[in-house]
Amino acid sequence: MERNRIILDTSAYSAFLKGKSYIKHSLQKAYEIYINPVILGELLSGFIKGKKEHENRGILQDFLSSSRVHIIDIDEETSERYAVIKSYLTMEGTPIPANDIWIAASAMQYGLKVLTTDQHYLKVPQIIVEYYEI
Numbered sequence: 001m002e003r004n005r006i007i008l009d010t011s012a013y014s015a016f017l018k019g020k021s022y023i024k025h026s027l028q029k030a031y032e033i034y035i036n037p038v039i040l041g042e043l044l045s046g047f048i049k050g051k052k053e054h055e056n057r058g059i060l061q062d063f064l065s066s067s068r069v070h071i072i073d074i075d076e077e078t079s080e081r082y083a084v085i086k087s088y089l090t091m092e093g094t095p096i097p098a099n100d101i102w103i104a105a106s107a108m109q110y111g112l113k114v115l116t117t118d119q120h121y122l123k124v125p126q127i128i129v130e131y132y133e134i
Contacts, residue, residue: 004030014117027115033070044057081109085105088124094120096121096124100120115130
């Protein structure tokens with residue numbers, strides 16, 4: 001039996017917090033959920049800009065405390081994958097935000113499916129994407 005392992009993009013985490021049932025269902029089906037430091041940084045940056053920083057940090061800490069949730073490192077191997085993806089997207093003339101290339105590189109490195117509401121991940125053939133339009 002294949003285990004459903006995902007990397008949770010920032011957009012999907014936000015949709016989860018807004019109660020989007022399709023994201024909640026995907027998270028419930030996931031055997032393991034991963035985030036990387038880029039995702040964590042995007043979330044924390046959003047919290048700082050918002051009016052509920054303390055509350056959002058508490059919700060995130062609860063989320064991260066789940067035994068199914070893991071923070072993965074960005075290392076030299078991730079950087080190699082970043083370079084491959086960025087080069088491909090540049091050649092194709094289909095750039096996406098740099099942070100999302102780092103997220104895609106982590107997905108590629110660890111064999112994770114990207115759970116997202118950002119359509120531009122569909123431009124990255126090196127990864128598997130579970131995309132939901134909001």
